[in-house]
Amino acid sequence: MYKEFLMGNAAIARGAIAAGLNVVSGYPGTPSTEVLETAAKCNKGGLYVEWSVNEKAALELAAGAAYSGARTMVTMKQVGLNVASDPLMSLAYIGVKGGMVVLVADDPGPISSQTEQDTRTFAAYSKLPCFDPSTVQEAYDMIQQAFELSEKYHTPVLFRPTTRVCHGYASIEVKDENECKKNEPEGFVRDPSKWVIFPRLSFRAHAEIEKRNRALSELLSDSGLNPVETGSGKLHDCTNLFVPGSCNRAGIAAHGISYTYVKEALAALGCDVPLFKVGTPFPFPEKAAVEFLHCCDEVLCIEELDPVIERGLTYVCGKFAIETTIRGKLTGNIPESGENTIASVTKAIAEYLGVEVPEKAVREEPPALPVRPPVLCAGCPHRASFYAVKTAMKGKKSVFCGDIGCYTLGNAMPLDMVDTCLCMGAGVNITQGIGKIEPDTACFAFVGDSTFFASAITGVVNAVYNQADMTLVVLDNSTTAMTGHQPHPGTGRTMMGQVVDKISIENVLRGIGVKTVETVNPLDLKAAVECVKRVAAEKGVKAIIFKSPCAVLIKSGKPAFIDPAKCKDCKRCIKELGCPGIVIRDGRPAIENALCTGCGLCSQVCPFDAIGGDKNAD
Amino acid sequence: MPTNILICGVGGQGIVLTSKLIAATAMAHNIPVKSAETIGMAQKGGSVFSFLRVGEGAFCPMFAEGTADIIIAFEPAEAVRMLPFLKDGGQIIVNTHPIMPVTAALSGSAYTGAEMLEYLGRQVNDLILVDGEKACAEIGSPRALNMIMLGAAVRSGVLPFDIAAIEETMKATVKPQFIEMNSKALHYGE
Structure with a gap:
C-alpha cells in the first residue's frame, strides 16, 4: 500500500483495476466521465476500454464480456442509466458470470444534469444491490467489494x-501492483437455458432474486458497510431533550457525501449522537437498522435526492413495531430538492437537537457581484451555426429544438435559439411532433455530432419513415466537447488508441433516405445563411451539417482587430453575437486578444467593414 | 484541525494547478490533504474555486462557511463572492486586477473591481493586495499569476510549509523551460 492523491472518479477506476477489471465501457457524462478516462490512462494493455456510442451499447458490451467471465464496469451519469435501463432490467434476471459493476454517478443540485433522479431508487426498482460511497478512500475500497x-x-x-x-x-491508501487481483476470463460457455431470457426463466429468476436480496440484507447488515457509530454515550446538553437514563436517544442516519457533512456538523456543534451510515441502500440493511433504531427515540435522516433511508427506516419501524419517530425530507426537516451543504446540514441538526449554531461574523452587504454565466466560448462554431439559421429564418414562423451538449448554451441572449431541450437526441422527434400540430411552422432540430451517434439516428429514421417536414441541423465540431473532448464514431479514434475509419454523418443520413444533405462551414456566414434558406425551403426531412472543429481543439488564428476609423460604435457585433472575445473598452467595442480565436464571424457581421482579422487581414 | 484554504477566481487563471501544487507539496511532506473544485459547466468563463484541507481531521473535501484560514483570490469580485467562507481573523490575498464577466459587453456591467477592494478593506483586517497585472509584466509572462499568488500565500505563514517546499514541487511539475519563470514568480515581492 502507498499514498496517492486521487480524484474520486480516479479512485473508482483504480479500485476497479485493483479488483481485476478486464473491460470498461461507458458514455461520457458529468460527473462520471473521469472514471473511464482514468482506466484508459492506467491501461497497461490488459484492459479493454471503449467509449461506446451510448449507455445501452456500453452496458450490453459489458454484459457480453461478463457472460464470458470478464470483470467489467460500465460508466455513465444518472440520465445515462435511463438509456441503459432496458438491457439492465433484463440483465438483473439473467445475471452474470464475471463481476459486473454499473457505475452511475448521481448529480444532486442538479449541477449539470436534467434530473435529480436517484439511482438508489432505481436499485430497488431493478432489484440490484447498490453501493453508495461517502469518501474517495471509501470509493476505492468499496468498488472492490462491489466486484466481489x-x-x-x-x-x-x-x-x-x-x-x-x-x-x-483526497490522499488515499492504494494497493501496490502485486496486491491487485488478476482475473483470467474463462470465455463464453454456451448454455441457452442460462443466457436466453424467456418468461419461464424470468419467473424462476424473480423468486430467486427476492430470496437472494433477503439474504443480502442480512449479510450487508453485518458487512461493515452500514456501520452505526454509537457516539460517546455521554449525555450532552443536546440529549437532555430526550428520554434520560438510556444511551443517546436522538440518532442520525446519513449516506454518501452527506455523511461527511454530518461528521463536520456534529464536530462544529460539539454534539455526539448515534450515527447510522447506510453504505448499501439496497437491499436495505434491515438488521443493522433495527439495532440502530432500538437505541433512538427519534432519527433524523440526512439525504440527498430521494428519501430512501427515511422510507427504509419508516418501513422497518412498522415491520418490527419499533416506536421511533423518523424525520427527514418527508417531514419537512430536510429540503426535498437540491444539494445538502455543511451549512444546511449543521442547521438541520442544530434545530433537531435543539442546540445553537455557533454565530458567524456579521458583515455589511457586499456590492453587486458580476454574474458569470456559462456561455459559448469565443470562436465557438456553434455561435456561427445558430446565427446563420437565425439570420436565414428572420421573420418566418420557426421553431428551434435543441439537444444536450455545449450547444444548449445557444439558448442564451442574444442568440436565443433554443426553444426546447429534453434529453439526448429528443429534439429530432420533438420538432417532428410540433410540425404535426403546426404545419405552417419551419421546424428545426439542432443536434451535436456525438449526440447524433448516441441517440438521434433512430429519430431521423422515424422522421423520414413517417413523412416529417423538418430540417435537421447537425452541429459537427468533431468531438464530444461538453464533457471534455471524448472521441466518438465520427472522430476516427478509439479509447484503445486505434485510428479507425470515421463514420460519415452525411453517409448515414443519405443511407436513411434523407435526400438533401448539405455540408457547410458555419464560419462562412454568407454561404451558411444561403444554405439554410435553400434547404429549409424544401419539403420533407432534409439536413444541414455545419462542420467546423471545436475552438478549444484547434490552434487559434490571429485575433481580430477593430479599425477605430471605421467603427461607428453601433455595437452590432456585440448585440448580434454575444461573443466573449468582444468587450467594451472605454465605451467602445474592443477585441479581447486573450480570448479571440480569429474565427472571423464578427468581421462578417460588422456593417461598416471595421473588423479585420486572420481571415481578412490582407 | 486541518488548515482550510480556498482558492478562487475565473476559469483560465490557473487555479486548479495552484491547488494541485499545494496538494502535491502536502503529499511530499506526508500531510493528509483533501480538495474539491468546480468542474464542468462552471469553467466556461465562470467563477472557479478550489477548497483545500491540509492536515489531519477533515471528514469532507469541502469546509463550512466561516472556516477558511486563508482565501487566495485571483480576482477581486471572486474574493467577495467567497468571503462568507473566511473565518474570523482569517487572511485574504487578492489580485487587484479585475476580470470583466464575458457577458459584460452585452449587459453593460459597471464592474471595475475597485468597489470590491474597498469593501474587502472594510471587512477584512488581514488583507494582502497583489497587483497581479504589474507583477506578471515584471516577470514577463501572463502565466506567472498563479505562482505569484501562491508565493504570497506561502510567505503569509498560514500554509504548513515554506517556499522551498513549494518550489521543489513546482520544479517536479512544470516543464523545464518554465521553471525559471515560475521560480521568479514564487519569489516575487520578497
Missing part, C-alpha cells in the same frame, strides 16, 4: 457516487 459481491452472487451491481465524491480529491 457481484461475482459471488452472479448479479450486476450498481455503484452510485454523487458529484462531490466523484470530483472530490
